[in-house]
Amino acid sequence: MMQFSWMMLRIYGKGNFSQEVELMRMDYVKRTERALKLLREVMRRADRILWRCDPGKFEQGKNYDEVTRLLQGYIENEVDLNKEETCREDCAFYQSTRSEGCFKDLYCARQPRCSGKLYHCTYVDADMWVCPASRNSTRRYEYLEYENGRVLGQRTPCVRGTTKVESWWRYLFWHCSYCFCLCDEISIKSDRYFNLRETVADVDNNRVVTGLRITKQNRIFHLQIQEGELLPRGNINRSSLTWKPVENYQIFDRDVRNGRDYHTLSYESRSMDLDDIYTDDNSFIVVGVRWRVVGAHLNLEAKLAEFDFKMGKLISPETNSFWKSNDNTDVSGERRQKINLNNPDKSTRTIVKSIPDSRHNQYIDFINTSMDKDAAQSTVPFIDTQEVTSNPPVPLSGVGIYHKGRQGYGGFLAPKIMTYDFTPHVRVPQDIN
Numbered sequence: 340m341m342q343f344s345w346m347m348l349r350i351y352g353k354g355n356f357s358q359e360v361e362l363m364r365m366d367y368v369k370r371t372e373r374a375l376k377l378l379r380e381v382m383r384r385a386d387r388i389l390w391r392c393d394p395g396k397f398e399q400g401k402n403y404d405e406v407t408r409l410l411q412g413y414i415e416n417e418v419d420l421n422k423e424e425t426c427r428e429d430c431a432f433y434q435s436t437r438s439e440g441c442f443k444d445l446y447c448a449r450q451p452r453c454s455g456k457l458y459h460c461t462y463v464d465a466d467m468w469v470c471p472a473s474r475n476s477t478r479r480y481e482y483l484e485y486e487n488g489r490v491l492g493q494r495t496p497c498v499r500g501t502t503k504v505e506s507w508w509r510y511l512f513w514h515c516s517y518c519f520c521l522c523d524e525i526s527i528k529s530d531r532y533f534n535l536r537e538t539v540a541d542v543d544n545n546r547v548v549t550g551l552r553i554t555k556q557n558r559i560f561h562l563q564i565q566e567g568e569l570l571p572r573g574n575i576n577r578s579s580l581t582w583k584p585v586e587n588y589q590i591f592d593r594d595v596r597n598g599r600d601y602h603t604l605s606y607e608s609r610s611m612d613l614d615d616i617y618t619d620d621n622s623f624i625v626v627g628v629r630w631r632v633v634g635a636h637l638n639l640e641a642k643l644a645e646f647d648f649k650m651g652k653l654i655s656p657e658t659n660s661f662w663k664s665n666d667n668t669d670v671s672g673e674r675r676q677k678i679n680l681n682n683p684d685k686s687t688r689t690i691v692k693s694i695p696d697s698r699h700n701q702y703i704d705f706i707n708t709s710m711d712k713d714a715a716q717s718t719v720p721f722i723d724t725q726e727v728t729s730n731p732p733v734p735l736s737g738v739g740i741y742h743k744g745r746q747g748y749g750g751f752l753a754p755k756i757m758t759y760d761f762t763p764h765v766r767v768p769q770d771i772n
Contacts, residue, residue: 389757402723403721403751405530407530409604411716412479412520413457413521415438416442417518419441420439426515429516430516437456438454438457456523457520457521461518462518463519464487465516466504467504472499493713519710523606530559531603533637535602536586537642538563538629539627541583542626544568548566548628549728549733551563551565554585562628563583571651573648573759573764610669612702617737621760623646624736629662638665677703677704683719683750693745693750693751696744719750720750721749721751721752722753723752723754733759735757735759
């Protein structure tokens with residue numbers, strides 16, 4: 340505007356003003372140069388990782404979900420923990436066993452039987468009152484109250500009424516004690532499956548990944564992508580944004596196999612790798628994601644494809660793309676560090692917001708909740724199912740899986756995204772000295 344003013348004054352014969360115009364132009368160029376350099380520096384330092392805070396209210400099936408009945412507290416008398424129906428050992432003797440029967444149809448006949456394996460049995464006290472959970476619940480018990488006063492779980496009004504369960508003596512020599520064990524049982528109430536099929540954007544129509552979330556369908560956890568049409572200079576066509584439907588299969592479908600199509604968690608295989616999978620090459624962006632199994636770990640992979648930033652086009656994505664992952668394990672390479680959950684309560688019982696507490700190249704095991712806090716009835720960490728997207732939508736240079744939580748709680752596993760780095764495309768004019 341000032342340069343225009345000088346020009347108008349010159350037109351009306353008020354003077355030449357050419358020197359003033361040139362000085363103003365040079366000052367404008369220098370200010371622009373400083374602004375561009377500052378912008379590049381701010382962009383370089385800015386964190387491009389996006390993740391979601393806890394919702395205001397936890398709602399299962401809407402903003403979080405759970406692995407259910409993976410390792411769950413279960414009471415069983417010693418007489419039913421061995422085929423000989425003896426009581427010659429103690430509870431700690433049974434570190435890996437099964438429920439072998441139901442002696443004289445005692446309390447074992449009144450509770451849902453554990454048809455899988457039992458681990459880490461322990462003795463708490465001889466007699467107890469059991470508050471069973473509702474029949475449609477994935478829990479077995481609301482709480483257990485022992486005669487010595489110890490309560491496992493939260494003592495609340497028992498809708499179905501409590502049942503007295505008592506240990507007994509056999510032949511005056513052997514005490515047939517009730518043991519507290521962890522049940523690993525595959526059943527209709529146990530959602531413990533993770534999809535291994537790849538989820539890739541419609542690259543044939545120049546669509547790329549712009550967001551990520553974890554969703555559960557048919558009892559199977561899936562990585563679900565938001566995809567959008569790529570436009571010139573890294574823009575995304577907002578009207579094209581959609582969440583790509585996950586594959587609608589069930590574990591019992593014909594030609595669906597464990598280890599190929601999905602992974603089943605178990606006591607021996609229940610680890611999740613926590614990684615940031617990204618590229619430093621600014622000519623590649625994310626077009627797909629998947630889980631794979633490495634040893635006993637679920638491991639994240641991202642598919643990266645080459646693109647032309649100026650034109651906004653993927654370059655032969657069928658051939659100019661590759662899957663990237665972190666192949667380190669807890670026993671090889673740059674060894675992963677385990678995140679331990681110590682005596683955790685249910686994730687949703689925290690009164691403060693969860694915070695990220697993991698970093699790249701770590702892993703975490705799915706475990707049972709605390710005996711005392713929750714009677715070991717839940718599996719943690721829970722799964723955060725909120726969508727992770729950017730506004731405005733942009734291509735991604737990476738994705739990740741991380742853990743967030745608070746001390747004393749199980750926390751959540753959740754996805755995160757790394758937005759594309761536009762910094763190299765902010766250029767200072769070459770003719771500026």
